[in-house]
Amino acid sequence: MATTYFTEDHEWLRVEGGVATVGITDYAQEQLGDLVFVELPEVGKALSKGDAAVVVESVKAASDVYAPADGEITEVNDKLSSDPALVNSSAAGDGWLWKMKLADESQLEGLMDEAGYKAMIG
Amino acid sequence: MTDTGELFQLPLKDLHEAAGARFGGFAGWSMPITYPLGVLKEHLHTREKAGLFDISHMKLFLVTGSQAAAALARACPLDPAALNEGQSKYTFFLNDEAGILDDLIVTRLGAERFMVVANAGNAAADEKHLKQVAASFDCTVEPLERVFLALQGPAAEGALSKAGLDLSALTFMHGLEPREGWFASRSGYTGEDGFEIALPWAEAKAFAEALLADENVEWIGLAARDSLRLEAGLCLHGQDITSETTPVDAGLMWAIAKPLRENGSFIGADALRAALAAGPRRKRVGLKPEGRQPVRAGADLFDGDGNPAGSVTSGGFGPSAGFPVAMGYVPAALAAPGSRLFAEVRGNRVPIEIHPLPFTQHRYRKG
Known part of the structure; x- marks a missing residue:
């Protein structure tokens, strides 16, 4: 059973068996507007919590997406190379960004659940 | 936000x-x-x-009076008296060094009546400048609400x-x-x-x-x-043209009639003549990044040997072009369409090609 967490930086993490799938929230994609490019990292890259992991670019601007926890990238969503707009159309689904093996699941404590995140964005 | x-x-x-x-x-x-x-x-x-x-947010100034044309001929590299009634011209306010203080459109509305349309970011400075110039002439400058x-x-x-x-x-x-x-x-x-x-x-x-x-x-x-x-390859003042850029560097000399380049007595005329005689050291060009990654304003450019080769002044994605588009300044020797340079984006060097401007054809109704 996967558990979904949310960060203050408008990311979601779906965690199952020590692996987190990470994306940005629907609220975040709406704020960014139409994405035209997603810069994906290399599989195998080690991330520390707070590192800029992915860059999403809209027509207007580039924005960093930060690693929500320590870990190693196990997979990236290659579909975004040809279709970055998947993040707009399906932020919580097909528009996921990367998967990572978590180094320390205790770092997830303190992240929000969906109700908490919805309360934050108001 | x-x-x-x-x-x-x-x-x-x-x-x-x-x-x-x-x-x-x-x-x-x-x-x-x-x-x-x-x-x-x-x-x-x-x-x-x-x-x-x-x-x-943009500013309109109505300039009227028996010497309205003369005042504008001093303020801009323009011959307002030569405009037909109803005719508009793209022009500038230049400083003494021929740097572009703002780009404008001036329209002749009557024998002694002109409309000046200026950028929002420079509205206050433009008003002060134009009123200062106009003070020596028989004319009034009226900012419109x-x-x-x-x-x-x-x-x-x-x-x-x-x-x-x-x-x-x-x-x-x-x-x-x-x-x-x-x-x-x-x-x-x-x-x-x-x-x-x-x-x-x-x-x-x-x-x-x-x-x-x-x-x-x-x-x-x-x-x-x-x-x-x-x-459309059009400049944004404050990015693609600034008080540090001359119309020569910016490739905007088409906006200044030949007789004026030689004999005009507008502010910045001497410096402009000197810049024209020396030729452009750098040129404003269109830039097309290879691939899908946009290259934004401020990105530094390098030639194939890694030498600095100018910078990007505007950049983003062109929805009609279907690819990333940018504009910037490069040394005159590297300005030919097809020349390949590299733009630095987040520590990586992205190949970028000099591309003719505009990226999408103008579709003006020229009559």
Whole structure:
């Protein structure tokens, strides 16, 4: 059973068996507007919590997406190379960004659940 | 998101809010950046149908008097006396070093009557400058309080006509005063056929609503205004041209008639002649990044050997072009279309090619 967490930086993490799938929230994609490019990292890259992991670019601007926890990238969503707009159309689904093996699941404590995140964005 | 507390508010703010605009600060104004359509669709809609832009942040100056033409001939590298009534010209305020203080459009409305349209970011400085120049001449400079709308795209003429303003007889870069307190010109900042219309506040809401009643017309925000003008190869003052850039470097000498280059006595004339004699050290060019990754303003450029080769002054994604587009300055020797350079983006060197401007063909109605 996967558990979904949310960060203050408008990311979601779906965690199952020590692996987190990470994306940005629907609220975040709406704020960014139409994405035209997603810069994906290399599989195998080690991330520390707070590192800029992915860059999403809209027509207007580039924005960093930060690693929500320590870990190693196990997979990236290659579909975004040809279709970055998947993040707009399906932020919580097909528009996921990367998967990572978590180094320390205790770092997830303190992240929000969906109700908490919805309360934050108001 | 952005603190809009100390920004000027548009007279039609309520209309933009009702349309679901997302606002942001630009040149001291709280401006609609996007509407619910989103920047990509707003951009494409403008090229396919008609986009309505609120550009009331821009400044209009009415210059009148027996020496109005002479005052403008001093302030701008322009021969206003040679303009036909109704004719508009793209021109500049230059400083003594021939640096571009602002780019403008001047329209002759009568024998002693001219309209100057200036950028929002320079409005206060422009007013001071123009009034200072005009003080030596028999003329008055009157800054106007107007709502200023741009309607751009192939359906613009028809939509205006439906809203009761038939400007079909106007050709590109011509303007007139269709009603008391109004000013309209066939011009714009998108590369499309279109119009800019200044009108009194009291009449603006009804007029905008009449335009929007046409299904071809949508509000378009500043984000798409920027991608449209960049595809069209048009400069944004403060980015692509500044007080540090001369019209020679910027490739804008087409805006300055040959006799004026030789004999004009406008501010900056001597420096401009010197710059022209020396030739451009650098050139403004279009830039097309390879692949899908946009290259943004501020990115440094390098040649194949890793030597510095200028920088990007505007960059983003071109929705109509279908690829990233940019503009910048490179050494004159590297400015030929097809030359390959590299742009530094987040520590990586991305290949980027000199591309002819505009990226999308202009579709002006030249008559």
